[in-house]
Amino acid sequence: MLSLVASTNPDRVSYFPAIVKKHGLPMTYWFDQMKEIADWKYPEQIAYLRENHGFSQAHANALVLYSRGSKSARRCNSIEEYLAPFDATKCATVTSIFKAITTKYPKMELVIAWNQPMLKFDGQYIFGLSVHTKHILLAPISSEVLQQFLPRLASYDTNKKTFKVPVDWKADVKLLRDMAAARLAELPGK
Numbered sequence: 001m002l003s004l005v006a007s008t009n010p011d012r013v014s015y016f017p018a019i020v021k022k023h024g025l026p027m028t029y030w031f032d033q034m035k036e037i038a039d040w041k042y043p044e045q046i047a048y049l050r051e052n053h054g055f056s057q058a059h060a061n062a063l064v065l066y067s068r069g070s071k072s073a074r075r076c077n078s079i080e081e082y083l084a085p086f087d088a089t090k091c092a093t094v095t096s097i098f099k100a101i102t103t104k105y106p107k108m109e110l111v112i113a114w115n116q117p118m119l120k121f122d123g124q125y126i127f128g129l130s131v132h133t134k135h136i137l138l139a140p141i142s143s144e145v146l147q148q149f150l151p152r153l154a155s156y157d158t159n160k161k162t163f164k165v166p167v168d169w170k171a172d173v174k175l176l177r178d179m180a181a182a183r184l185a186e187l188p189g190k
Helices: 012-023 027-036 042-053 057-067 079-083 088-104 143-148 173-186
Strands: 109-113 116-121 124-131 136-139 163-165
Touching: 012 027, 012 057, 027 042, 027 057, 042 057, 079 088, 079 109, 079 116, 088 116, 088 124, 088 136, 088 173, 124 173, 143 173
Parallel strands: none
Antiparallel strands: 109 116, 116 124, 124 136, 136 163
16 A cells, blocks of 8 residues: 655644744734735735735735635545545546556655645655546656656647646556656665
8 A cells, every 4th residue: 555644734824833923913913804804805815914914925825715714735635535536537547657656666655745646755756646627647746857758758748847648548657667767866866
C-alpha cells in the first residue's frame, strides 16, 4: 500500500499567530473587521485587508476564507478521498499510473499536496497528476524533464510542465518509469 503523509499544515488557523504578531492586534479584532464586510465579494475583502491593513495575500486569503467557513485548504486527506468523486475508469487509470512508477520505485510516497496526488522521494516531488472531466493531467514536476521527453509525447497535448492523457489511458509504463528516473536524476546527490 502506498503511504500518505501531509505536505504542510493546511489549516487556516495556522496563519493566525503570524497575523497577530505582524499587526499587533488580536484575532477577535480581525474577526470583527470581517463581520463588517461580510457581504462584500471575496476580491473586495482581500483588497480591503491588503490595502487598508497591509496584509500579505496569504494572510488575507487565510482570514477571508476562514471567515467564509473554510477552516482548511485541504479538500482531501488520502488518495481514496481524492478519487471518491470520480468514476471507475478514471480511478483505474490513476491507480495504474501510480502503480507503474511505484512498482519500480517502491520507496516513493504517495502524498496529497495542493489537493492533488503526488509522488515524493526523499522529501522531493517526483510526479503528480490531476483528474479532469475529459482528461488526466500528468506532471513530471520538472519542465526540463518534460522537455527531454517531448519527442515521446508527440501524440499528447503538452504544456510547460504537464501533458494530457485520456481518462481511459492505458498507462505507458516505460514512459512513466523513464520520466520518474529522469526526475530522480535531477535531485541533488542522486
